[in-house]
Amino acid sequence: MLHRRGINAICVDAPIANTQSGREAETLLAEAETYISREQPDAIVVGLSSPGQGGIDEAFLKMANCPTFLLQDFWGESNPFFNAYPDVFLVLDSAAAELTQQKYAAECVIIGSSRHADYRTMEINAIRNRARAKLCIDAGPVIGWFGQSLHHLSGYEEVIENWVETVETLNAKPTVLYKPHPRENNLQRKRTIEVMSRVSDNVRFLEGWPVEDSLLACDCVCSIMSNCLYDGAYLNFYSETPLLSPVSVLTSESLMSNLNSKIAFDALPYTRLGLATTVLSKETLADNLEFALSNEGIERAWFSAKRNLVPPDTAATDALAFIREFVARKSNVIHPIFI
Secondary structure, three states, X not given: OOHHHOOOOOOOOOOOEOOOOOHHHHHHHHHHHHHHHHHOOXXXXXXXXXXXXXXXXXXXXXXXXXXXEEEOOOOOOOOOOOOOOOOEEEEOOHHHHHHHHHHHOOEEEEOXXXXXXXXXXXXXXXXXXXXXXXXXXXXXXXXXXXXXXXXXXXXXXXXXXXXXHXXXXXOOOOEEEEEOOOOOOHHHHHHHHHHHHOOOOOEEEOOOOOHHHHHHOOOEEEEOOOOHHHHHHHHHHHOOOOOOEEEEEOOOXXXXXXXXXXXXXXXXHHHHHOOOEEEOOHHHHHHHHHHHHOHHHHHHHHHHHHHHOOOOOOHHHHHHHHHHHHHHHHHOOXXXXXX
């Protein structure tokens, strides 16, 4: 994506760390220090690794010797894996700013969701038609599970099991898709398929599919808290007609307890704004999925996205303008170098 836009990017091949000490953590920090020393950036902009894990983003924050900015793509999210925080959070909207400031008392700048600006020119209906033709789906509802790299957390498989068991009981009898997360390794993908196959022989595996194609194949998009739910909301935002229903499924108490220490689910705007349905109980899962697959449910999610999402068209330029001004103000640098 960066090369396509003429940006000379360096691909960092670094491990994921599950603890702050050990070989993986040491390798990450050494890699970050090497790049910072070599490139001498005036500003560092990072994203986020999965909750409870450390990646190169968190390592850059730890080793930084210049202003740092965290580009949030989820409300109130941060990952201080190495106990390091950015100077400024670049956030989605006022709700994200409020959640972030409650947790970190940090400076926040609202820019919108920069990664969704390209959706404006996407041929949504054509992509959906091609995706469904590729899967030989002629009619009937389609529901998808979008995996996450959370297999190391207690309760993750329980949620998948709850979900697929419930889907098998639905009156709608949907086609079932599984789209793995890019950071789910082969063993984790195989494990997910095994869990699903114990209950259903009707699961299609979307290995190597672009995320937007996978989302658009679905009438209902399900995950625990994956950003694909937000992607689905923005696809609704740009669609001329009702498109899909995003559903956040968190039916394991142990997983809920673990993730709540990192993300305040009860405070997320998903449900309040109607962008997605949040299901916290297996007992209510079937009714919520039936509604999400209905025309009424899809239309409600579509209307909510149209009404509540911030247009992302200028998010990237707004972010860069703020960073340049911030760096210039702090260090008299006129044309900053970014990592």
